[in-house]
Amino acid sequence: MMDFGEQTIIASNESKGIVNAVRDVFDGKKMETNPTKELLNLSIGDPTFFGNLPVHQVMKEAVKEAVDSDNFNGYGPAHGLLCARQTVAKHYTTPEAPLTDDDIIITCGCSGALDSCFTVLGEPGQNILVPVPVYPLDSCVAASRGLTIKCYQLSVRQPDRQWEADVDKMDQLIDKDTVAIVVVNPSNPCGSVYSKQHLLDILAVAEKHSLPIIADEIYNDLVYKGQHSYPIATLSKNVPILSCGGIGKKYLVPGWRVGWILIHDRHDRFKKEVVPSLIKVSRKSLGITTLVQAALPKILDTVPKSYYENTMSLVEANANIAYGELSVVGGLTPVMPSGALYMMVGVELSKFPHINTTVEFMEKLMAEESVFILCGECFLSPGFIRLVLLMPSEKMKESCHRIREFSYRHYEV
Ligand SMILES: *Cc1c(COP(=O)(O)O)cnc(C)c1O
Numbered sequence: 019m020m021d022f023g024e025q026t027i028i029a030s031n032e033s034k035g036i037v038n039a040v041r042d043v044f045d046g047k048k049m050e051t052n053p054t055k056e057l058l059n060l061s062i063g064d065p066t067f068f069g070n071l072p073v074h075q076v077m078k079e080a081v082k083e084a085v086d087s088d089n090f091n092g093y094g095p096a097h098g099l100l101c102a103r104q105t106v107a108k109h110y111t112t113p114e115a116p117l118t119d120d121d122i123i124i125t126c127g128c129s130g131a132l133d134s135c136f137t138v139l140g141e142p143g144q145n146i147l148v149p150v151p152v153y154p155l156d157s158c159v160a161a162s163r164g165l166t167i168k169c170y171q172l173s174v175r176q177p178d179r180q181w182e183a184d185v186d187k188m189d190q191l192i193d194k195d196t197v198a199i200v201v202v203n204p205s206n207p208c209g210s211v212y213s214k215q216h217l218l219d220i221l222a223v224a225e226k227h228s229l230p231i232i233a234d235e236i237y238n239d240l241v242y243k244g245q246h247s248y249p250i251a252t253l254s255k256n257v258p259i260l261s262c263g264g265i266g267k268k269y270l271v272p273g274w275r276v277g278w279i280l281i282h283d284r285h286d287r288f289k290k291e292v293v294p295s296l297i298k299v300s301r302k303s304l305g306i307t308t309l310v311q312a313a314l315p316k317i318l319d320t321v322p323k324s325y326y327e328n329t330m331s332l333v334e335a336n337a338n339i340a341y342g343e344l345s346v347v348g349g350l351t352p353v354m355p356s357g358a359l360y361m362m363v364g365v366e367l368s369k370f371p372h373i374n375t376t377v378e379f380m381e382k383l384m385a386e387e388s389v390f391i392l393c394g395e396c397f398l399s400p401g402f403i404r405l406v407l408l409m410p411s412e413k414m415k416e417s418c419h420r421i422r423e424f425s426y427r428h429y430e431v
Pocket residue numbers: 063126127128129130153155202205206234236263264265266267272275276277
C-alpha cells in the first residue's frame with residue numbers, strides 16, 4: 019500500500035499569495051518580555067481585551083431572544099435577513115444619501131464587506147488606491163484578489179490637518195487599471211478624522227476619474243468630543259460609494275462578526291452589475307449567522323448613544339494621557355488623534371543610535387519594559403509606532419511611563 023510518506027500537500031498560489039503586513043513583521047519573531055514586569059498590551063484593537071468595557075445588557079438580551087424564539091435556526095437570505103437590512107437602512111439613511119433595504123448587504127464583519135467590494139470591483143492585475151499608513155487588511159484582501167495596491171501617503175502637515183492625503187498625488191496615481199479609491203475615515207491606525215473639505219477634495223478626484231469609492235467607515239461616530247465624522251456619501255451626489263461598516267467596534271463585539279455594505283448608488287452606476295455581483299458573492303458562504311442579524315434591530319434601536327460615547331471618553335482620556343506623557347520625550351512625536359481607537363507616535367530614529375528601525379524599537383521596548391505596541395512597519399509606515407487607547411487609564415499611564423523610561427535610556431543627542 020502507498021502511503022503519504024514525507025509528501026506535502028500543496029496549497030494554491032492564490033492562498034499562498036495572501037499577505038499580511040502584521041504577520042510579516044512577526045514572522046519567526048519571538049517577542050521576549052521582561053519577566054519582572056507585568057505585560058502591558060497596547061497592540062490589540064479588540065475592545066473586549068481588558069474587560070473594562072462591558073457589552074450592553076440590551077445586546078445580550080437581543081441575542082438571547084433570537085435564540086429562544088426558534089425563528090432563526092434556518093438559512094436566511096445570503097445577503098442578510100430582511101429585518102437586519104431594514105434596520106441598517108433605517109439607521110444609516112440620511113436625506114443626502116438615502117438608503118432602503120435593497121441598498122444593504124449584510125457581511126461577515128467589516129472585513130467581509132471589504133472583501134466583497136474588492137472582489138466585485140477588481141480583476142486580477144488591476145489596482146486600487148489605499149491610504150498609507152494602511153489598515154493591513156486592505157493590502158491583505160487586495161493581494162488575495164490579485165489586485166495591486168497603489169498607496170497614497172497620509173501625512174501630518176499642520177496640527178489641524180493631520181493625516182490628510184495629498185490629493186494631487188492621489189490624482190497622479192490613478193491609471194487606466196485603477197478600479198476604486200479606498201478611504202478609511204476615521205482612521206485605523208492614525209486616529210484621524212477627515213474634515214468635510216478634505217472629503218470633498220477626495221470626492222473631486224473620484225469624480226474626475228469616474229471612480230467609485232470604497233469607504234471603510236467602521237469608526238463612523240467614534241470621535242472625540244466636539245469632533246464630527248461625515249459619512250463620505252452624504253457629501254456627494256455623483257460619486258458611487260460602497261460604505262463598509264459593522265457593529266464590532268462601535269458596539270464592542272468584534273467577535274459577533276456582523277458588518278455591512280451600504281450601497282450608495284448614483285445614477286444607477288452600480289445597479290446593473292455591481293449590486294447583483296455583491297449578492298452573488300454573498301452566496302459563496304450562504305450568508306452569516308442569523309442569530310446576531312436577528313438581534314440587530316433591537317441593538318440599533320435601543321442601545322443609547324451614551325454607550326459608545328462612554329468608550330470614546332475613555333479613548334480620549336487615554337489619548338490625553340499619552341500625548342501629555344510622550345510629547346515631552348526627546349525623539350518621540352505623538353500625533354493627537356480625533357477619533358477611532360488609536361494613536362500614532364513618530365519615532366526619530368537618529369536620536370536612538372542603538373535602535374535601527376521601529377521594528378527594533380518595538381522588540382526592545384517589549385524585552386525591557388514588557389510594553390507591547392505595534393511598529394509602523396505593520397502599516398507600511400516605518401518611523402512610527404501605534405498605541406491602542408482602550409486600556410484602563412491607570413495602565414495607560416504606566417505604559418507611557420515605561421515608554422518614557424525606555425526612550426530616555428536609549429536617547430543620545
Ligand atoms: C477592525 C477593523 C475592520 C474589521 O472589522 P470586522 O467587523 O471585525 O471585520 C475593518 N476596518 C478597520 C479600519 C478596522 O479597524
